[in-house]
Amino acid sequence: EVQLVESGGGLVQPGGSLRLSCAVSGFTSSGYWMYWVRQAPGKGLVWVSRIDTDGSSTNYADSVKGRFTISRDDAKNTLYLQMNSLRADDTAVYYCARGRPGGHFDHWGQGTLVTVSS
Amino acid sequence: QSALTQPPSASGSPGQSVTISCTGTSSDVGGYNYVSWYQQHPGKAPKLMIYEVSKRPSGVPDRFSGSKSGNTASLTVSGLQAEDEADYYCSSYAGSNNLDVVFGGGTKLTVL
Numbered sequence: 001e002v003q004l005v006e007s008g009g010g011l012v013q014p015g016g017s018l019r020l021s022c023a024v025s026g027f028t029s030s031g032y033w034m035y036w037v038r039q040a041p042g043k044g045l046v047w048v049s050r051i052d053t054d055g056s057s058t059n060y061a062d063s064v065k066g067r068f069t070i071s072r073d074d075a076k077n078t079l080y081l082q083m084n085s086l087r088a089d090d091t092a093v094y095y096c097a098r099g100r101p102g103g104h105f106d107h108w109g110q111g112t113l114v115t116v117s118s
Numbered sequence: 119q120s121a122l123t124q125p126p127s128a129s130g131s132p133g134q135s136v137t138i139s140c141t142g143t144s145s146d147v148g149g150y151n152y153v154s155w156y157q158q159h160p161g162k163a164p165k166l167m168i169y170e171v172s173k174r175p176s177g178v179p180d181r182f183s184g185s186k187s188g189n190t191a192s193l194t195v196s197g198l199q200a201e202d203e204a205d206y207y208c209s210s211y212a213g214s215n216n217l218d219v220v221f222g223g224g225t226k227l228t229v230l
Binding site for chain 2: 111
């Protein structure tokens, strides 16, 4: 069974940092592009970042570019999102998702809540 | 790049059909046959319902169907059931040099 389990969320002050993790099982993560998608409270889904199969290519939404870094450790079957210089508008549930050709997401984690507040 | 445009709400009675639209541009919806639809119940993760405009993943009822014309995609839910009440989001591939994927703002489907 394919599973994605996020962790690392929590309360952080503006300007602070957090690292999210997404542990995957039931498939070989190295064969897939992996994504982070976030959802602010009461709002819609927003694509955040993408990493290709070997980590050589990444992409970011303009709102997080220069502050967030996506990475992967396929030996550990884990995806990461390093978030620096956090702002109040980064407050959201962060989901990791498995990407398929054409950019759809066939499996999602349960999400981890990041709250940026003083 | 702006989010795709969806109506904020839609509704129908049990057994009826409802269609949700998703309007983009030639840079996303109109440029690729890579539109997908997700269902999200409150407090839950999104679930893939339709991909590549009209394909259904295994396990998704055939009451759910997708289509596209020009820059507008549509999700139709036929034979509405109470459990179909949820938020629905469309998304489209937008090219890996810019935004990989763009989402719609979501549509709250209410089963009356």
